[in-house]
Structures are given as C-alpha cells and as structure tokens.
Amino acid sequence: MEAAAAASSALVFPREALKGIAESDGVIIVDHGSRRDKSNLMLNEFVDMFRERTKYPIVEPAHMELAEPSIKDAFNLCVQQGAKRVIVSPFFLSPGRHWNMDIPSLTAEAAKEHPGVSYIITAPLGLHELLVPSVSAMIVATGALSSPLFLACKNRPSSILLSNSRRISAGMSFKDPRALFTRLPNASVRSFSGAPDAVSKIQVQNPIVEMDGDEMTRVIWKTIKDKLIFPYLELDIKYFDLGILNRDATHDKVTVESAEAALKYNVAVKCATITPDETRVKEFGLKDMWRSPNGTIRNVLDGTVFREPILCQNIPRTVPGWTKPICIGRHAFGDQYRATDTVIRGPGKLKLVFVPENGDEPLELDVHDFKGPGVALAMYNVDQSIRAFAESSFAMALGKKWPLYLSTKNTILKKYDGRFKDIFQEVYEEKWKEKFEEHSIWYEHRLIDDMVAYAMKSEGGYVWACKNYDGDVQSDLLAQGFGSLGLMTSVLLSGDGKTLEAEAAHGTVTRHFRLHQKGQETSTNSIASIFAWTRGLEHRAKLDGNEKLSDFAHKLEAACIETVESGKMTKDLAILTHGTKVSRDMYLNTEEFIDAVAQSLYSKLHDAVPV
Template sequence: MRRFFTLGFGTSDTSTIRMALSSSIQNPSAFRLPLRRHHHLPHSNSFGGAASFSRFKPLRCVSSLAVAPSSRILVQNPIVEMDGDEMTRVIWKMIKDKLIYPYLELDVKYFDLGLLNRDATDDHVTVESAEATLKYNVAIKCATITPDEARVKEFNLKSMWRSPNGTIRNILNGTVFREPILCKNIPRIVPGWKKPICIGRHAFGDQYRATDAVIHGPGKLKMIFVPDDGEQLELNVYDFKGPGVALAMYNVDESIRGFAESSMAMAYQKQWPLYLSTKNTILKKYDGRFKDIFQEVYEEKWKEKFEESSIWYEHRLIDDMVAYAMKSEGGYVWACKNYDGDVQSDMLAQGFGSLGLMTSVLLSSDGKTLEAEAAHGTVTRHYRLHQRGQETSTNSIASIFAWTRGLEHRAKLDSNEKLMEFVKNLESACIETVESGKMTKDLALLIHGPKVSREFYLNTEEFIDAVAQKLVEKNPALCS
C-alpha cells in the first residue's frame, strides 16, 4: 500500500521528506519517514541514544493519506491518531497494518504521544493533539505512560509530565464513558449482568483538582472566597485539637452542565435509561448542585425526547445505585461524579470479566467531538518480555475497539454507511473470534483457570491474525 505524507510542524529535514515521497511513488517500500519512534530504554532510541535528541527537532504532527484502490472504503474527513507507549504501541501498529489500512482510504493526523516525544516537546504535542481533535471531531488514542518518579529516572525526563488523558479531558471538556465488550463464553463475576452497563465519569474537578494539606497541630481551618466584586465569604470548617488533614475541592456549573449534556446524549443515542448517582443527602450543596443541574438540563432539552423513546432519567443516591447495579441485568447509562466513576468503572470491568474487554470514549458536551481509547494501560510486563524477544499473549481487543468506536463516530458525522458497516464487521469479527475459542491468555485464564496450557490461547500476533481472517470472511468484496 502506498501512503503519502504531508508534514505538520516540528520536523527536522523537509528535503529528506520530499525525496522520500518522490521515491515512494515509484517504490513504496523505499519510503522511510523519519518519525520519532518510542523505545522503552532512552539509550536505545531510533536516533542513536538519548544524547542525540538535540540533533533533531521533535516531531509533533504528521498528516498521512493512505491512498488505496477503489475497493477500499473512502473516509471523507480526517481522524486524529495519538500513538502511545510500550506493548500497546506494538499492537497498535499491528492493528493498523492488518485491520485498518487494508480496508480504508483514510486521512490521518498523526501525533506521537509516546513518553519520549512528550518529553522532547515539553508536552506541547499532547495539547496540540487535543486541539486537533476539536478541529476534526474524532480522535483514536493508544494507551500512554503517565510518569511517576521511577519513570522520570528510567527515561531521564525533564519533568514528571501530567497524564495525557487528564490534559486531553480538560481541553475537550467531556465525559469519559466506559462500556464492556460482551463475549458469550467469557464468564462474568456478576452472572446477572446480561446487558452492557455504560458508565459515564465526569472528567473534571473534585478530588482530582483538589488542594490538600497536612495539619501539624491545633488551630482553626477556614475556607475563604474572595469575589471579584461583592462581599467576602468566610466559612469555619474545623477547630483542630491536634494533627490531621484537610482538603478543599471544587467544581463549576459549566462543566457539570456539559457532563449532563454528554450523559443524556449518550443515553439517547443508545436508547437506554440514564441514572445519576450522588451523595446529596450529605453534600447537600455540592452534590445537590449536580442533581439540580442535571434536572434542569433534562427538563429543558431532553425530557420530551426521552419520553418519546420510552426511556427515562433518574437521580439515585450512590449507595442505592451500587446496590441496584449489582442486582440489575444491565442496559443503562450510569453517570458518576469524578471519583465515583474512577472506582465504579473498574468494578464494572472486573464484574463483566476483564479490563481487556472494556471500551473507553471521551465525548464532548455537544456530542460532536469524541476521543476513543483502550480502558487499560500500556501492559509494561508484556513489553519487558517483548524487548527480550520472548513470546507475549497481549489482549488487543480494547485497542481494536478504540479504532472502531472512533471510526463509528466518524461514520455518523459523515453519514458514511459503508464505514459504519465495516466498523460493525470488525467488532463482530473480534467477538466471534473469541467465541470460537481463539483468544489471548488473559481470557483463557478466565475460562480454564490458572493452570491453562498453551494450546488454549494464541500469542499477540496470532490473535490479531485470527481477527483479520474473520474480517476477510465478512468483507470479501473489499479483499478481491
């Protein structure tokens, strides 16, 4: 397949690119774009070691158009691709080469969010990828490393960069929705869950933007708000008799309203009821604000649409909602505050079987902009094996579904029926492959137990090849 690239900004040698482009027209295999590829060890990067970084300007964005025969499906508008780290980066390339590019004529705005490139660009590449997502409305993201102190030392980073997901969420101002991928032969810890549960996590504020402090001795804790105009508000919080801790957190009406809009848009799209959970009996003003704004948005914009579709919106206390979730059969959207969503989404994943069978999308408040990714991390342990040349059995399903959910949104925005059909075929190819008994080790363990033998699972590439074969069977016209 031939690909034509146009460089964005932050490139090092445009004459080299032009020469490569020229030769690729005659000989596609000769084309080698000098992309800054991620390697786990900073002293083994593609440019010959960490000390050589200064010789190159970091690559932030590449725009590529995969030019294909007429049998391939034309995707009219671009998507933003955000590359990632470690084992997920390895399988990401396999997915593109085996499941995406052979079928789609696709314009990709590529951003390398690998940790080394974020460091080289002072994390500007993350901001720029989010801004591109706002422009093109669809992004598909590979899992990325959020560095801690150990990673800073390991990669010799300039700084302990913030979570890329957090940065992107703040710019897109959306809600993170996670939903299980159901396979009939994968046992569920909660057997009563017959239908998916889509959990929406408010991705702004609360504990994640809080200010906390250790109190070292007796004294008075006060909270003071100084308005731009008007009288100062001073609240007495606690009279400490000894050491302790304190926390101040916040949220804003604009973000809560966007959360409500996103949640109702998702419920309406799925034609499922929507539940919001809070603890407004205790946090009467804080959580009460969430409850009030959700009700306002529902009454103003969504009530009539919901009733016409025989679905509903309801507020529930978080403890009541958790109990309901455990005994329900599923089939609804559950809107959670930031911390609740963080906790309950992992509970949901394990209850349905595995984090490897969980989709994750970030949807903007207007429902127009979507970023899709896998719900799990970079699978570091498998990457260590991969580096040593050992066999891995890494579950790629969530990463494949990141592509399908992003492309599904592109298909909806563009009214592209052929692309929508391809997306459905790729998702069903994944599920049918697992249901036929072909799966990676993590899923085989759920079925066969901790002593599962090698005959019951495929390695990383074998599984993607099995999905590719199933996809060929579903798209014979595109493969002729």
C-alpha cells in the same frame, strides 16, 4: 557446496539485461522478520549478494514485522538515495495474506511521506522457474540425492510440472538473465494502492486525530493500524506522538495540542499512555513528573468518559446476572482530580475563602480547628461542566435507547452534590424529557450506595452517570464484573455530543512489554485498542454520514467478538474461560490473535477467506 556455488554464480546480471529498470529505481527486498538475529542477518547477506550481481544502484532490506529495518525505514532510505520509484519484492515463497494485504498496506503507509515517489510490488517467488535449479543445487550440495527418500522415488521423472504446463529440467541452467523479468507473466507484477485485492479503500472525508502511546500498547497499536485499518480506509490522520519521551521533549505541549486538534476535527483515537510516577521519572530521565495525558485531554474536551463492556458469550462474568451491558459515564472534570490538598503540620484554623471579582464581600468559611497534625483538601466544580456532563449523559442514553441514572451523595454534600442533582433535573426537564418518553425510557437520580446495590442485582441495560471519583472506581468494578478490563470500551464525549475521543480502557501492559523487549513471546489482548479505533471511526461516520465507514467499523467489531467466540483468544481470556492452568495450545500470541481478527474481517469484507 560446489553445485550451489555453480548455480548461484550463473546469476550475474549486466546492466543492459535489466530491461525497464531505471537508475532512479530503488528496490526493497522484504521478508517476514524474525526474533532471531541470525535469520534477519541472512536477508542482509542476500541483499548484498543481490546488489552486487544485479548492479542495482539502490537496494535495501526490510522486515515486515518483528525486526528492523521496517518497510517504512527502507522506503525512506531509498528516497534519500534518489529513488523516484520503489520496487518492493517479497522474499516469500507463497502468495498468502502477507503479499496481498500486509506488505501493500505497509508500503502504502511508507509512501504517504513521499507523494512524488511511486511504487510497485512484485509477486512473491512462488512457482518461478528459477527456483528449480536453486532448489536442485541445494539438494545436490547436501547429498540429498543419495538419501533413502530420494532413492525411494528414483523411478519418477526428474522434472517439475509448473502451473503453466512448462516442464523445467531439475538440472537446467539459465543463460539469459533477462528471463528473471521476461518470463514472469504480466499478471505477476502487481501495482498496489495499499488496499487488499478486490476491495477499494473506503474514503473518509474528514480527518481523524491519532494519539500514539507507550510500551506494549504502542506495539499492538501499530499492528492494528497496519493489518486492520490502513488496508481498507483512505484516512487523513493528524498524528500526535504521546509517548512518554516525546511528551518530555515537548514539555507536554504535544498533549495539549492533540486535545485541541481533537476539538477541531471532532474525532480522536488514543493509544494507552504512561502516567509517570517517581520510578518512571527515574527510568526515562524525565524533566518533570508530567500529569496524566488522559486527565489533560479530558480537561480540554470538558466531556464525559463512557465505558462499556464488550460482551463475548464464551467469556464468563464475575456477576452472572449482568446479561446486558452497563454503560458508565464518568464526569471527567474537577473534584478530587483538580483539588488542592495539603498536610497540616500542627494546631490551627483552616478556612475556605472566596473573593468575588465584582468587589462584593469575600465569603469565608470555617473548615476545621486543628488540634494537631492532619490533612486538608479543597475541591471544586463548575456549572458549565456539570451541565455539559448532563447533556452528554442524556445524549448517550437516548442514542442507546436506555434509561439514565445519576448517582450522588447529596444527603451528605447537600450543596456540592445537590448542585449536580439540580442541574441534571433542569437539563432533563428543559430538553430531554419528551424525547425520553417517546422511547419509553427514563431519567432517575439515586444515592450512590443505593445505586451500587441496584447495579449488583440488575441485569444491565442502562447508562449510569457518576461523578469523577465514583466513575473512576465503579468503571473498574464493572469491567471486572463483566469479565476483564481488556474487554472494555472507553470514549470521551463532549457536552455538545460532537467531539469524541476513543481509547483503550487499560494501561500500557508494561509486563508484556518487558518480555517483548527481550524477544520473548507475548499474548497481549488487543481488543480494547481495536475498539478504540472502531468507536472513533463510527463517530466519524456518524458526523460525515458515511454509511460504508459505519459498516466497516461494525464488521471489525463483529470480527473481534466472533474470533473470541470461535475459541481463538489471548491468554488472559483463556484463563478466564479455562482457569489458570492453560496450556500453550489454548491461546494465541499477540500477533496470532490480530491475524485471526484480520482474517475474519477479510472474510466479512470479501465474502471469502484469503489463501
């Protein structure tokens, strides 16, 4: 290794050689990152060598993804050590999308927490002339000059023609260390605001509430932000960490605070979260078995959850007759989800008692005369919430120009379900009937069993309003009927139609997260999480009258669908398409799929495919 050592030892930079570099400058050397510890440790070794030989006061390593520390971590460390400017240097050979998209985006996000600190991003190593002696030294050190491959080419000149037509001898050394900085053309040191080349960020005037989540969805949520959202949008994010440990640390106050923020700013996007059971309480050492964050948020927003399939032409449907989407609205308040239930231990009478506040006689109802052990349940709903359910359902249907159906079992629950039917009819007659008729759409009430039968034989193309439990069950049925829960949007819309919270319809994908924790490859479908962002952004655009933001949201959705329809998909969709015996070349892993969507989005926004 003498040749390599000789070439390396020449690169020692006295302080006066570092022209334009201040004591308050911090340097981040960033590579891609690897699941292999040995690969990541190589960067640490290089940074130690770089720090020693350049005498920079502040130098930190960072990995773009897959490993720690992140660019954000390294940026914070630089600032803590007194850096007023951070120079981010990609430890990459080729100027691909990591250089002009990912690293600028991640750096911009890191810099948000330090408004007084500027940053620049250097060019990747690429064709820099100092690579020539380095590569030459490595070849010599490994005996490559005596290999058959070299001997076959020995009649060729031992010099390299660079793009600027300068010939550099393969054996030359650099005596002037300032060449590292001065020989780079001016255009090779780039200053970034965080956006990709040739695209100015879209300004979003009003804030969006972000609710972070748990496990594998938390992992892909961050990747979505870094690769699909932050490079293109200038956002004011009101961030709330709804991860299970933070909910536990705040006694679940963070969930309520996030919902209140959603009401204040009218738009929220939510990552999937854990609803703890006894096993999870033990796993995380929780103080309590906290309620479902979705349920808490729904109760605060008092709205309707609408789920709708994402249709990809090459993904087969369990119900092939569903050629149009069905948007199912679930009344996300009361009924079984706010019920009081109990176990009856022995014989006795069960009564239901209502005590009016105005001093009138209490209403007492005999429920059942128990002859032995059993169970009992008392549930409720309120006119205000039912009316809000009706308003949001009619608003959704009119917005889509689709008919609306309400399903109940009012023939059995004449007063309870009958109240839903009556309020919907009142709201329709008072406010929506004329508007519906103008667009040749209609509203109709149906019994739940009749509606289920109708849904199975219909082609789709309508909004279906369900009570809380019915919506919980039927939304999953629709998801599977259309293909997958991973291809399902979910939005919670308030009664006045002003506040919207968008989320992924599925869970936290625990099984994949366990693999991810072990450093194993995963193929997690991120489409529903991406659509949580697009539906939230679309609503923000609607409220603000921001056409550019609306166009961006539509292009991102189209990028997802077109990526799948081009044959690039995650394993769950590949199984739906090709059957259970899929080979590795038939699907993309988690990161590859998001990268494919990012490339499609980039193309749509630039009218060109990135290098």
